[in-house]
Amino acid sequence: MTEIELRFQIPASPLxxxxxxxxxSAQSPATEERLQAIYFDTPARDLARAxxxxxxxxxxEVWVQTLKGAAPDGMTRLEHNVALxxxxxxxxxxxxxxxxxxxxxxxxxxxxxxxxxxxLFRTDITRLSRTLRTRHGVVELALDQGALLAGExxxxxxxxxxxxxxxxxxxxxxxxxxxxxxWAIERFGLSLELRTKALRGDLLAxxxxxxxxxxxxxxxxxxxxxxxxxLGALLRACLEPVVGNASQIASGRHLPEHLHxxxxxxxxxxxxxxxxxGEDESAMLALAEGAGQLSRxxxxxxDADAQAEAPWRQELLAAWRAERPSAATAxxxxxxxxxxxxxxxxxVQGWMLAVIGWLARPVPDPASGEAPGLxxxxxxxxxxxxxxxxxxxxxxxxxxxxxHHLRRRLRRLRLALELSAAVPGGAAGRRLSKKESExxxxxxxxxxEAAQRLGALNDLEVGLAQAREQLAMAMASxxxxxxxxxxxxxxxxxxxxxxxxxxxxxxVRAVKPATPGKPPKGKN
Numbered sequence: 001m002t003e004i005e006l007r008f009q010i011p012a013s014p015l016x017x018x019x020x021x022x023x024x025s026a027q028s029p030a031t032e033e034r035l036q037a038i039y040f041d042t043p044a045r046d047l048a049r050a051x052x053x054x055x056x057x058x059x060x061e062v063w064v065q066t067l068k069g070a071a072p073d074g075m076t077r078l079e080h081n082v083a084l085x086x087x088x089x090x091x092x093x094x095x096x097x098x099x100x101x102x103x104x105x106x107x108x109x110x111x112x113x114x115x116x117x118x119x120l121f122r123t124d125i126t127r128l129s130r131t132l133r134t135r136h137g138v139v140e141l142a143l144d145q146g147a148l149l150a151g152e153x154x155x156x157x158x159x160x161x162x163x164x165x166x167x168x169x170x171x172x173x174x175x176x177x178x179x180x181x182x183w184a185i186e187r188f189g190l191s192l193e194l195r196t197k198a199l200r201g202d203l204l205a206x207x208x209x210x211x212x213x214x215x216x217x218x219x220x221x222x223x224x225x226x227x228x229x230x231l232g233a234l235l236r237a238c239l240e241p242v243v244g245n246a247s248q249i250a251s252g253r254h255l256p257e258h259l260h261x262x263x264x265x266x267x268x269x270x271x272x273x274x275x276x277x278g279e280d281e282s283a284m285l286a287l288a289e290g291a292g293q294l295s296r297x298x299x300x301x302x303d304a305d306a307q308a309e310a311p312w313r314q315e316l317l318a319a320w321r322a323e324r325p326s327a328a329t330a331x332x333x334x335x336x337x338x339x340x341x342x343x344x345x346x347x348v349q350g351w352m353l354a355v356i357g358w359l360a361r362p363v364p365d366p367a368s369g370e371a372p373g374l375x376x377x378x379x380x381x382x383x384x385x386x387x388x389x390x391x392x393x394x395x396x397x398x399x400x401x402x403x404h405h406l407r408r409r410l411r412r413l414r415l416a417l418e419l420s421a422a423v424p425g426g427a428a429g430r431r432l433s434k435k436e437s438e439x440x441x442x443x444x445x446x447x448x449e450a451a452q453r454l455g456a457l458n459d460l461e462v463g464l465a466q467a468r469e470q471l472a473m474a475m476a477s478x479x480x481x482x483x484x485x486x487x488x489x490x491x492x493x494x495x496x497x498x499x500x501x502x503x504x505x506x507x508v509r510a511v512k513p514a515t516p517g518k519p520p521k522g523k524n
Contacts, residue, residue, distance in 0.1 A: 003068070003079040005167035006180050006356070008190035009250070010143075015162055018188055022128050022143040022164070030130035030141075033060050037123045039201055040091055042116045052105055053198035054091070054117070061086045069101040072236050073359035074194060074243060075176065091117060121150040121201035125161060132179065137171015139179055148197065150205040159204050163193060173360040177353065185349045192352055194244045195251075211248045213257045216241035216265035219272075220422050227276055227372045231284075234272040234419075235359045241265030242291075243352050250343045256305035259339065263302055266295040269355075271415040275377045287358065290351040301337035303462060310459045316492055320485060327481060374423045381416045388413055388447075389513035395505065400461050403504070407454035410511070414447045443511070450507040457500040464493050 010018055023030045037057035041047045047054055051070025056063060062083060069078030080099040093109050096102025109117070125146035132139050142165040147158045164184060168176050184190040195211055203211060219237045221230045245262040248254050273288035307313065321329060342348060391398065391406045398406065421440065471486035473479075 003077045003167065004075055004173050004176060005077075005165050006075050006176055006184075006353075007193045007196075008164045008166075008180070008184045009193045009247075010162040010164055010188075010190055012162075014188040014190070018164060018190070019128065019143055021183065021188075022130060022141045024130045028130060028132075030128050032126065032128050035059055035123070035125045035127050035144075035146075037125075038119045039121050039123070039198055040117045041120050041202065042112060043118065045202060045206075046108060046112060046116070047105070048199065048202050050104075050108055052101070052108070053196060054093075054105070055198070056084075056089060056091060057123075063087070063089050065089065065091070065095050067096045067099070067101050067105060068196075068198075069104070071194075072239075074192075074239050074356040075173065075360065093117070120205040121148060123148050123161070123197060123201065131169060134171075134175045134178060136178060137175035138169045139175050140167045140169050141165075141179075142167065148201040148204050150201065157204055157207070159200060161197065164190060174357070177357045177360060181350065181353055185346055185353060189344070189346055189349075191250050191344050191349055192243060192247065192356075194240070194247045209253050210255055210258070211244075213255060213261050214240035214244040214265075216261050216268055218418050219268065221374060221419055223422050223424050225374060227374060230272075230374055231276055232359065234269065234276070235355060238265045238269040238272075239355065239359070242269060243355065246343050246348075246352065250340050252340050254339075256302075256309060259298065259302055259305060263295050263298055266291045266298075267411060268415050268419075270295070271412055272419055275380050275416055275419065276374075278376070287351075287354060290354070294348060294351065297342060298339065301339045304337065306459055307462060307466075310463070312460065312493075312496065313463070316463075316489060319492055320488055323488060324484070327484070329485070374420070377416075377420050377423055381413070381420060384409065384413050384416060388511070392508055392511060392513055395508050400458075403454060404458060406508070407451055407458060410447050410451040410454065414444060414451060417444045417447065446507070446510045450504070450511050453500070453504045453507040457497070457504050460493060460497045460500050464490065464497060467493060 035057055037055045039053065039055045041054070053066075053068040055066050057066060058064075063085065065082045065084055067080045071077045078099075078101040080096050080101055082095040093102070093106055096105060123146065125144045127142050127144050129140055129142040132141055144161055144163050144165065146161050148161060150157045166176050166179050166184065199211055203209070216238065219233060221233065225233070241261050242265040245254075245258045245265070248258050249262065270288045270291040273284055273291070277284040277288065317329060320327075388406070388409050391402070391409065395403075395406070417440065421437075421444070467486050467489040471483055471490065474483035474486055
């Protein structure tokens with residue numbers, strides 16, 4: 001069985017309205033049942049890391065053992081259910097032996113010690129549900145309210161649950177997407193939740209506040225991929241880093257790395273979409289522009305995290321304390337950006353739903369010979385390379401803002417080269433020679449080094465700008481101690497900024513312009 005569903009978190013304010021909607025009417029009433037489940041994993045969370053959720057759940061008077069597999073597209077999961085009767089059963093992995101997910105689970109369990117699986121947490125949920133017919137199919141609406149529970153007695157811990165599930169019962173996946181867009185997002189302002197109950201229960205059992213960071217990992221398209229296959233690979237690779245990390249950030253608790261990896265995923269998604277989109281593919285370009293806009297709106301929060309984590313900041317404070325051991329140390333901080341509030345807006349939630357919607361589209365059969373390939377990506381990369389080359393030639397005339405633009409273009413070029421590393425190039429679409437492949441690899445390494453050096457320089461220049469602002473404010477208010485520390489910061493940062501600039505100059509010059517002639521026609 002394949003389960004196609006979307007899950008949404010429900011804040012307190014629209015909960016009553018959501019409940020009335022799910023409850024339906026006398027002509028289409030909802031049913032209510034209590035669901036009590038026990039989730040199993042190893043103490044090391046081997047199943048969770050492999051994307052499995054294994055549970056025993058009491059549904060009314062009947063117990064059901066359920067295995068769920070990973071969701072590569074945000075809404076589709078492998079699921080296998082085995083009804084067990086009304087007596088409290090013991091867990092038995094072999095019950096799923098005839099299912100592909102069960103076979104994969106058994107292979108994992110075979111590598112574990114005997115009796116490694118343990119009951120780690122449980123759920124106590126009241127589910128209100130009804131079916132809803134749409135023009136694209138039939139979906140089930142399920143409002144879950146209750147709690148995740150771990151521990152016993154005085155050590156009992158609980159996490160409240162209030163979420164809406166929209167599951168496809170028959171028809172097309174777009175039925176789930178349409179109901180989600182019109183009702184969950186536009187009507188009620190709910191937020192997508194990629195963190196399953198199994199994951200959140202695991203966090204509760206481990207007494208952890210946040211889910212692990214979903215890292216945005218390098219992706220390389222293959223030489224035999226169609227454009228649709230490359231698009232699917234790109235969207236799947238970016239789903240967890242973008243929407244998964246967004247679910248954690250929107251909860252109000254996250255690590256700086258959640259935000260950083262989300263922005264890396266957004267950049268990778270935007271670059272890949274722009275490489276794949278033709279000039280007439282407005283929908284794909286709109287999705288790319290949405291990724292760019294969201295990334296830019298998250299910049300201030302990420303810059304604040306980067307400043308707090310910058311290695312030189314602790315060195316600066318240590319130097320100030322050594323210079324003025326008896327002086328108070330001021331560490332002014334900008335008010336935190338409301339990142340969760342931004343991600344919870346209908347605009348952003350609608351964009352993330354659109355990403356999942358693209359993954360749910362039917363993919364053309366490559367055997368038909370009609371699916372376009374990746375022949376055009378290198379022409380777009382040549383345009384981006386020309387924009388980089390132009391700025392490199394005039395690097396010594398760039399100011400801080402110009403260097404920032406160069407850094408952004410280098411990051412874009414690096415991601416594009418990374419994605420296309422295995423894609424044949426040249427006018428005839430031929431395979432690259434070993435020498436050409438090595439040259440492309442060296443270019444990728446040099447572009448990455450230059451972007452990294454520019455990032456380190458940018459952090460110092462942001463610190464300088466903050467010190468200048470702090471000095472001006474301290475002078476205006478007559479705060480002599482704060483003015484002294486700001487002046488010290490300026491004196492400490494300036495030589496390091498000059499040293500970083502020289503390192504950037506060398507790294508940028510190593511990215512030698514391809515040709516001194518005219519750049520290819522097209523947008524930069």
